[in-house]
Amino acid sequence: MLTLALLATAGAPAKEAVEAPLAIESLLLDGAAVGSRLVVVGERGHVLVSTDDGASWTQAEVPTRALLTAVHMHDERTGWAVGHDAVILRTGDGGETWTLVHQAPEEELPLLDVWFRDERAGFAVGAYGYFLATEDGGETWTSRAVSEDDFHLNALVPVADGTPESSRNGPQRLYIAAEAGVAYRSDDGGATWRELPSPYAGSWFGGLASDADRVLLAGLRGHLFRSGDGGETWTEVATGTQATLTGAVRLPSGSILITGLEGSVLTSDDGGHSVSARRLPSREGISAALPLAGGGVLLIGEFGVERLPD
Secondary structure, rough: HHHHOOOOOOOOOOOOOEEOOOOOHHHHHEEEOOHHHHHEEEEOOOEEEEEOOOOOOOOEEOOOOEEEEEEEEEOOOEEEEEEEEHOOOOOOOOEEEEEEEEEEHHHHHEEEEEEEOOOOOEEEHHHHOOOOOOOOOOOOOEEEEOOOOOEEEEEEEEEEOOOOOHOOOOOEEEEEEOOOOOEEEOOOOOOEEEEHHHHHOOOEEEEEOOOOOOOOEEEEEOOEEOOOOOOOEEEEEEOOOOOOOOEEEEEEOOEEEEEEEOOOOEOOOOOOEEEEEOOOOOOOOOEEEOHHHHOOOOEEEEOOEEEEOO
């Protein structure tokens, strides 16, 4: 998301909700799916909402024109989006309208990802070690330090929903993908963090935690690493590409889809031990992917949104 975010510039004023034939072709960086409802965010404060699994889109009413880099939906109604100027937005109606709950343009620190454990407790992370936490659903945010370093915190990587880890009582294990080969792990729901051993020196831009111990991290020049012990040791996965990888998502089939720049799409059917690669004909950068409720995959990136070709 960070790589594609650097391509965007300041945009136009916020707009009331309208049909969005042009905005769906703008630079979009992240999305969230709850059932057939999709919420996608990107440049100029664009927030696009589909209630029919991506068949049609509406542009939401948004009180900012800052580049939005990430979105998280807790359920069909409640969600948050973050972006440049340390903007944090909240919705209570499934993304149709948004309220500005935090911004700090004077700090010149973009937020790059957001994730909530439940409807009240969540985190937002960003450049130069920027880490914000809330315990009241985003009404107030507290700045905290993950470490003494100021590496960009590019992505929050929670243990995937539906795994045994996510259904246990108590705090959830979380990971942070950062720059310079740095990754952090929390074993107490984000209260404290420790730096993990690093298998390489390039930045991570996304990842996927299949359970508490099995995690994939993706980064620069096609680098993809997997761990089966919570990030204590790592094995490199051959990708056959030097394109920067931006994220990973598990599909309903159990396969893992990894996306990247230059139209890169990698698929793994063995839990990330190996991948097969292909490129979109346009070779435009992909920032994220969403499994669709009706089958198929929605790609998000420089082209806006489009379905992954068969």
